[in-house]
Amino acid sequence: MSQTNGKLSKKDHILKAALRLFSRQGFHATTTKEIAKESGVAEGLLFYHFGDKRQLLLQLVRSFSFAPRIAGEEERLKKLQLEDALVEYGLSYLRFLKEHSDYLMLIWSPEMIQDPEVSGEVLQLIGSIHRAGESMLASGPAGERLSPVTREAAMTMLTSSILLQFLLHSRFRGEAAWDEEASVRELVRLLLHGLQGAPKA
Structure with missing residues (x-):
């Protein structure tokens, strides 16, 4: 995962939050609203960076x-x-x-x-x-x-x-x-x- 000035970027925070939630409760059971809340960002930012939950999952797997x-x-x-x-x-x-x-x-x-x-x-x-x-x-x-x-x-x-x-x-x-x-x-x-x-x- 990329880092900016030694700190995780908002995109990385979303990936880490999604991983925690997907691994605990499953991909289909996790909502984008929960991911946004867990990562401390607005839900729109998730869509901006990844398009949708499915693309977020694939990016996570590749990361x-x-x-x-x-x-x-x-x-x-x-x-x-x-x-x-x-x-x-x-x-x-x-x-x-x-x-x-x-x-x-x-x-x-x-x-x-x-x-x-x-x-x-x-x-x-x-x-x-x-x-x-x-x-x-x-x-x-x-x-x-x-x-x-x-x-x-x-x-x-x-x-x-x-x-x-x-x-x-x-x-x-x-x-x-x-x-x-x-x-x-x-x-x-x-x-x-x-x-x-x-x-x-």
Whole structure:
């Protein structure tokens, strides 16, 4: 989201308010009047910036992407050993998920899963996450020998595993301790070395 002089713009306030309301009570159940009240702006400003509630939703879905964050770290990550780079990538992705749990609740809600246009936007966001990781895999000595299909499958496995662990620990918070870094490192190790490299029981 854009910022002006270190402060959120009115447009950003509307997006943040809409996200809170959509994730709590659903897109269809939320009115533009409620969004305006929650964001502290006149309802007309919402229409000025977004046109209608539907366009606001689509802008909101597009606004939260992990890709720009990881793109900013890509040069630094490429200087690391591949395993360390993937661990850093995984931990950064996990931090992103934690910061945007309301967004996850919204895009994975039954209401949004059944929306083809939103699902299309989410698919593009997922693709951008994988592409960022794939470029790291390709830059390593082992990664250069991998086909694009294999690199895509590897990043899908890593990010989906992290997402699933995050969702489980969010749902059953406090019931099991979770060493995030050790967990991500083990996922990466399994990804790079396979089960043949796993320690014997």
